[in-house]
Amino acid sequence: MKRLILTLLCSASSILPAQGFNNKKEKAIPSKNLNEQTIHQSIQKETDKIFNKLVNIRRDFHENPELSGKEKRTQEKIKKYLLDLGIEVQTESYGHSVVGILKGGKKGKKIAWRSDMDALPNDYPDPETFKSKIKGVQHGCGHDIHMAIGLGIAEVLAKNKQSLKGTVYFVFQPEEETFKGAKEMLHNGLLSRINPDEIYGLHVTATPVGQIMVKSNEMFAYQKKIRIQLKNGLSEDELNSLGKKISNSLFRTSHGGKPWELQSIVDPKIGLTNPDTIFKDYLFTDGKFNMYSKNNESFLETYLYETNVSHLEKIIPTIQKVIEDNGYKDQFLSVSFVQENPTIINDERLTRSATEILQNLYGKNAIAPDYGQVPFFNDDFSYFQEKIPGVYFFLGGSNFEKDVIAMNHSPNFQVDEESIRTGVKSFSSLIVERLNRN
Incomplete structure (x- = not known):
């Protein structure tokens, strides 16, 4: 596994x-x-x-x-x-x-x-x-x-x-x-x-x-690794701030739950065997983005977890919109899934x-x-x-x-x-x- x-x-x-x-x-x-x-x-x-x-x-x-x-x-x-x-x-x-x-x-x-x-x-x-x-x-x-x-x-x-x-x-x-x-x-x-x-x-x-x-x-949730490519020039603080805004824009959970807390899968009130489980209808990222630079370009990478396959096609447009709405349209180069196992x-x-x-x-x-x-x-x-x-x-x-x-x-x-x-x-x-x- x-x-x-x-x-x-x-x-x-x-x-x-x-x-x-x-x-x-x-x-x-x-x-x-x-x-x-x-x-x-x-x-x-x-x-x-x-x-x-x-x-x-x-x-x-x-x-x-x-x-x-x-x-x-x-x-x-x-x-x-x-x-x-x-x-x-x-x-x-x-x-x-x-x-x-x-x-x-x-x-x-x-x-x-x-x-x-x-x-x-x-x-x-x-x-x-x-x-x-x-x-x-x-x-x-x-x-x-x-x-x-x-x-x-x-x-x-x-x-x-x-x-x-x-x-x-x-x-x-x-x-x-x-x-x-x-x-x-x-x-x-x-x-x-x-x-x-x-x-x-x-x-x-x-x-x-x-x-x-x-x-x-x-x-399981669908797991996707997302990569954002930008022109170099953004500071580390700017990249961190942008990553947080992207994560917040994607974030969704049911019943205010925390599905990343895996110990809860066995909880009879919110775990997998309860029809009202917190482990359905969610989307979240790993949190902090991995940042690195290469060939005068900046990259942001993280994993995300989505339960609804029909929502996957909305993720990349949502990220692109956040980048543009925060004034980085000219720096934006691409956003893509770079790992998406079945x-x-x-x-x-x-x-x-x-x-x-x-x-x-x-x-x-x-x-x-x-x-x-x-x-x-x-x-x-x-x-x-x-x-x-x-x-x-x-x-x-x-x-x-x-x-x-x-x-x-x-x-x-x-x-x-x-x-x-x-x-x-x-x-x-x-x-x-x-x-x-x-």
């Missing part, structure tokens, strides 16, 4: 709910179809059986993180795990990617599950006993959890292979943090080799452990189907509606969604009673490993049910 700025959780404990979701003891709702009931009971049983093994491999990934483009050891671990399950493996898609191919006992459609592999270049405090052994490199975004879940789903489904109607592809993708891996896998012909009908993925986040969250369409957009039909499936199998609380869009973060899973209908989920990893806060890219990032159990069980069942539906 690519993150553009850091928000600390110094005051999070005052607003976080005292207790999260924990589906460990939940039982599947009995199915009217005996065969369906049996396979989901098997999924739960197998998940529990391999849980400790998945925790151990997650901790191995955590102790041995690898940066984008250097996931060689990680690739070998994943490849061996899948081969030991009898799953066909391909590694030629791009870089250190791994694609596992599990063909079911019956013919049917094709579904892909994606897990990202790379770690972060940081050296934040890590409270875990199984800390990174690699100086300056950490799994501070939860990709170690994602890989453990992906391998767990592969093992559970492999043990139920004869009941599967179709083919499942396990796409282990490198270089997500650089927003490069998914794009390059597609560019190098991934779809010509596997061509799935649907694709799914997840990201662990700071919501309560055991809680799955999803919404149709955008999960954002996660969940397929509406598949999102509705996934929600229905998980609630029918594991209860109404198995999945929570998401009413907002998270700023700062993004994920190159969006490149897959441009080609294949897909759904991207948030999986809660925080345990507030234990002071475990899964705020990605932050100091003391931790994940309650029960999230692995929830992810493997829930998404194994989801894949089985989606394979059974035309």
Whole structure:
């Protein structure tokens, strides 16, 4: 998950709910179809059986993180795990990617599950006993959890292979943090080799452990890097003043909220699960513009975050007007977006189907509606969604009673490993049910 700025959780404990979701003891709702009931009971049983093994491999990934483009050891671990399950493996898609191919006992459609592999270049405090052994490199975004879940789903489904109607592809993708891996896998012909009908993925986040969250369409705000080019001659004070006026002219929030305070995503009154969340209908910038000069020209740059795609086309004209209204028409040269990665957009039909499936199998609380869009973060899973209908989920990893806060890219990032159990069980069942539906 690519993150553009850091928000600390110094005051999070005052607003976080005292207790999260924990589906460990939940039982599947009995199915009217005996065969369906049996396979989901098997999924739960197998998940529990391999849980400790998945925790151990997650901790191995955590102790041995690898940066984008250097996931060689990680690739070998994943490849061996899948081969030991009898799953066909391909590694030629791009870089250190791994694609596992599990063909079911019956013919049917094709579904892909994606897990990202790379770690972060940081050296934040890590409270875990199984800390990174690699100086300056950490799994501070939860990709170690994602890989453990992906391998767990592969093992559970492999043990139920004869009941599967179709083919499942396990796409282990490198270089997500650089927003490069998914794009390059597609560019190098991934779809010509596997061509799935649907694709799914997840990201662990700071919501309560055991809680799955999803919404149709955008999960994140649109992120754009804006660059303003001016003739040299403006002082630093003038450039600072102009930057503030531009930020103020663009600024919009709902209910007077502060969506840049990411700790609020779990607040029941204003967070993502509340229909009146502050994390919708907003536009703001990172604040202070980065200023520099080059070839007798001045540049102002910042990131902005907009929830409404229809408003994006108004941003550049608004900035140009502010510049001209403040007397800098003669100095103005250009304004443009210089970075605008695609954002996660969940397929509406598949999102509705996934929600229905998980609630029918594991209860109404198995999945929570998401009413907002998270700023700062993004994920190159969006490149897959441009080609294949897909759904991207948030999986809660925080345990507030234990002071475990899964705020990605932050100091003391931790994940309650029960999230692995929830992810493997829930998404194994989801894949089985989606394979059974035309």
